[in-house]
Amino acid sequence: MAKETIAGLAKRLGISKASVSYALNGQPGVSEVTRRRVLDLAEELEWYPSSSARALSRSRSGAVGMVLSADPDLIGTEPYYMGLLAGIETALAEGDMALMLRMVGTDPAQERATYERWAGERKVDGVLMFDHLHEDPRPALLDRLGLPFVLHGAPERHGPAPFSGTTTDHAVDSATIVNHLHLRGHRRIAHVSGPHRFLHEEQRIACVRRRAAAHGMAVVTREGNYALAAGHDAVVSLLGEPVEDAVTAVILGNDLMSMGALLALRELGLRCPEDVAIVSWDDSLHCQLASPSVTALSRNPVMQGRVAAELLLSLLDSGTLQTRAMPASDLVARSSTGS
Amino acid sequence: MAKETIAGLAKRLGISKASVSYALNGQPGVSEVTRRRVLDLAEELEWYPSSSARALSRSRSGAVGMVLSADPDLIGTEPYYMGLLAGIETALAEGDMALMLRMVGTDPAQERATYERWAGERKVDGVLMFDHLHEDPRPALLDRLGLPFVLHGAPERHGPAPFSGTTTDHAVDSATIVNHLHLRGHRRIAHVSGPHRFLHEEQRIACVRRRAAAHGMAVVTREGNYALAAGHDAVVSLLGEPVEDAVTAVILGNDLMSMGALLALRELGLRCPEDVAIVSWDDSLHCQLASPSVTALSRNPVMQGRVAAELLLSLLDSGTLQTRAMPASDLVARSSTGS
Numbered sequence: 248m249a250k251e252t253i254a255g256l257a258k259r260l261g262i263s264k265a266s267v268s269y270a271l272n273g274q275p276g277v278s279e280v281t282r283r284r285v286l287d288l289a290e291e292l293e294w295y296p297s298s299s300a301r302a303l304s305r306s307r308s309g310a311v312g313m314v315l316s317a318d319p320d321l322i323g324t325e326p327y328y329m330g331l332l333a334g335i336e337t338a339l340a341e342g343d344m345a346l347m348l349r350m351v352g353t354d355p356a357q358e359r360a361t362y363e364r365w366a367g368e369r370k371v372d373g374v375l376m377f378d379h380l381h382e383d384p385r386p387a388l389l390d391r392l393g394l395p396f397v398l399h400g401a402p403e404r405h406g407p408a409p410f411s412g413t414t415t416d417h418a419v420d421s422a423t424i425v426n427h428l429h430l431r432g433h434r435r436i437a438h439v440s441g442p443h444r445f446l447h448e449e450q451r452i453a454c455v456r457r458r459a460a461a462h463g464m465a466v467v468t469r470e471g472n473y474a475l476a477a478g479h480d481a482v483v484s485l486l487g488e489p490v491e492d493a494v495t496a497v498i499l500g501n502d503l504m505s506m507g508a509l510l511a512l513r514e515l516g517l518r519c520p521e522d523v524a525i526v527s528w529d530d531s532l533h534c535q536l537a538s539p540s541v542t543a544l545s546r547n548p549v550m551q552g553r554v555a556a557e558l559l560l561s562l563l564d565s566g567t568l569q570t571r572a573m574p575a576s577d578l579v580a581r582s583s584t585g586s
Numbered sequence: 587m588a589k590e591t592i593a594g595l596a597k598r599l600g601i602s603k604a605s606v607s608y609a610l611n612g613q614p615g616v617s618e619v620t621r622r623r624v625l626d627l628a629e630e631l632e633w634y635p636s637s638s639a640r641a642l643s644r645s646r647s648g649a650v651g652m653v654l655s656a657d658p659d660l661i662g663t664e665p666y667y668m669g670l671l672a673g674i675e676t677a678l679a680e681g682d683m684a685l686m687l688r689m690v691g692t693d694p695a696q697e698r699a700t701y702e703r704w705a706g707e708r709k710v711d712g713v714l715m716f717d718h719l720h721e722d723p724r725p726a727l728l729d730r731l732g733l734p735f736v737l738h739g740a741p742e743r744h745g746p747a748p749f750s751g752t753t754t755d756h757a758v759d760s761a762t763i764v765n766h767l768h769l770r771g772h773r774r775i776a777h778v779s780g781p782h783r784f785l786h787e788e789q790r791i792a793c794v795r796r797r798a799a800a801h802g803m804a805v806v807t808r809e810g811n812y813a814l815a816a817g818h819d820a821v822v823s824l825l826g827e828p829v830e831d832a833v834t835a836v837i838l839g840n841d842l843m844s845m846g847a848l849l850a851l852r853e854l855g856l857r858c859p860e861d862v863a864i865v866s867w868d869d870s871l872h873c874q875l876a877s878p879s880v881t882a883l884s885r886n887p888v889m890q891g892r893v894a895a896e897l898l899l900s901l902l903d904s905g906t907l908q909t910r911a912m913p914a915s916d917l918v919a920r921s922s923t924g925s
Binding site: 308309310312315322323324326329330332333334336337339340345346347348349350351352361364368370475503506509532533536537538548549 | 647648649651654661662663665668669671672673675676678679684685686687688689690691700703707709814842845848871872875876877887888
């Protein structure tokens with residue numbers, strides 16, 4: 248990407264810096280012809296304004312972009328993703344915006360290339376992102392590209408936010424789950440999380456450990472990938488062989504893994520909840536209809552998607568960075584924990 | 587929309603008709619400046635080329651459009667939609683295309699307005715459509731707008747197709763279901779369909795009736811909307827009061843309605859399959875995990891979405907209209923029919 252400045256653009260076009268600035272910012276004071284020349288040159292040079300504030304005043308594309316970097320099979324079956332998408336679509340429809348979806352593999356280079364193309368071609372006005380990573384390079388990239396964004400599931404912070412996002416208090420949710428199990432007499436529990444590269448999973452693991460320790464409970468962990476088979480395999484690895492200090496309850500990072508856990512218990516001839524209790528970090532129709540029905544954290548992905556999209560629409564309208572804390576989730580107690 | 591012709595455009599711009607045609611068709615023989623002038627004027631006049639073939643040679647937007655005109659709650663929970671979307675995304679990602687999603691209500695005017703805007707602003711290279719309606723106005727509209735499209739679930743035809751689409755042989759699928767119930771001794775069955783405005787639902791109803799009649803079976807029908815509550819309410823209306831000639835089996839138009847039917851049977855104190863058997867027209871994890879597990883037609887929405895998207899990519903590449911018949915679906919026999 249050429250290193251260019253407003254002064255440089257002005258010189259190349261033989262016009263004033265003010266005219267370039269007006270044109271880039273969509274302000275009056277410059278003819279349509281000149282504005283077009285400036286924007287065309289900026290595009291030709293792949294010159295992106297350095298702040299997302301400037302991008303706000305570009306002519307709107309009427310679309311918001313979202314890159315799905317996950318296994319397509321998972322995306323098609325995971326109720327959390329689907330609820331999120333439905334909430335996002337609802338808010339965008341009300342704001343008269345379309346959603347540009349791009350599925351890429353789990354290679355971060357593909358996600359990056361998509362953002363670069365969207366910015367260069369002005370395909371989208373802003374971006375919705377999920378699953379904050381360790382040392383996530385995406386916020387800085389999007390800033391550089393001048394693409395406003397909202398990160399759903401941003402780390403909690405005190406003080407002004409460096410970008411717009413939704414946050415979840417994992418300590419509260421973890422305490423809700425662990426307290427529920429402690430009250431029912433469980434002293435040795437397992438936590439089958441999603442992938443450790445996601446910051447929210449690392450935070451959940453730490454919070455579960457901390458709360459369990461406060462109760463004098465032991466925790467073993469397994470890393471899953473949100474697919475049904477991962478929940479199944481984790482439970483087989485935890486309970487497949489009789490051991491003296493076997494866990495009596497398993498927390499699973501989502502509803503699909505919880506369904507896999509139920510299937511594994513059935514195969515192993517273990518009763519739920521009498522021998523092993525199950526708690527799911529996501530609720531869905533699966534948890535409600537399962538036999539036994541599964542105790543689950545009711546996270547309301549439709550509401551979460553709607554809030555994330557509304558934050559982005561408001562960022563596009565006003566340029567204001569905002570953080571919105573998601574409300575603490577209720578635990579829906581069902582048969583899988585003897586409730 | 588102004589009524590304009592190629593000759594009219596040529597006259598306004600003071601250039602030859604051939605130049606206008608070259609410009610609109612993306613062919614050589616005209617300078618970039620002239621091409622730009624022609625395209626700008628066409629856009630300004632909201633002048634759309636009359637054939638989709640012309641649209642093929644426009645500069646590509648790199649995106650395919652899809653309007654979801656359904657209840658957002660349903661879209662977020664229906665596994666068939668989600669599987670379709672995953673299949674579409676997989677094929678588009680391989681073709682390096684993005685998906686532009688727009689959720690609208692069930693008002694047809696909103697869907698129409700979206701297509702008009704996409705065509706006018708060249709937002710998408712083509713469109714994927716679902717749920718063929720009676721006297722569906724959309725194919726003619728998209729032709730007029732010059733937007734290539736594929737209709738997933740087009741009516742079966744003999745002879746050349748008027749547009750690209752996937753077709754399903756509902757007679758074969760209906761026979762698979764009805765034969766299965768007949769073999770298990772059912773003589774009075776119910777069919778709870780999706781909305782009658784969808785052509786495929788009307789065809790399924792007719793095919794179920796025809797096959798049942800051939801076996802001397804009686805059929806009663808109810809119209810549902812694919813939501814769990816609709817399956818529940820239909821079963822209550824069919825079996826809530828004891829009647830002499832009550833149905834002994836219920837076919838439900840999708841998996842969510844089948845789950846609702848199971849809940850209703852439980853409430854009514856009826857056993858499945860001993861008192862009433864259940865068959866779902868769609869399979870999913872819900873049918874597999876339900877208690878009892880539900881016999882279902884395995885329609886493979888991921889494969890169907892992939893094929894529909896591939897047809898569109900091939901239409902965009904070559905301009906060839908194609909119809910692709912979906913393979914007949916297998917019935918996965920499970921406990922809900924005593925299998």
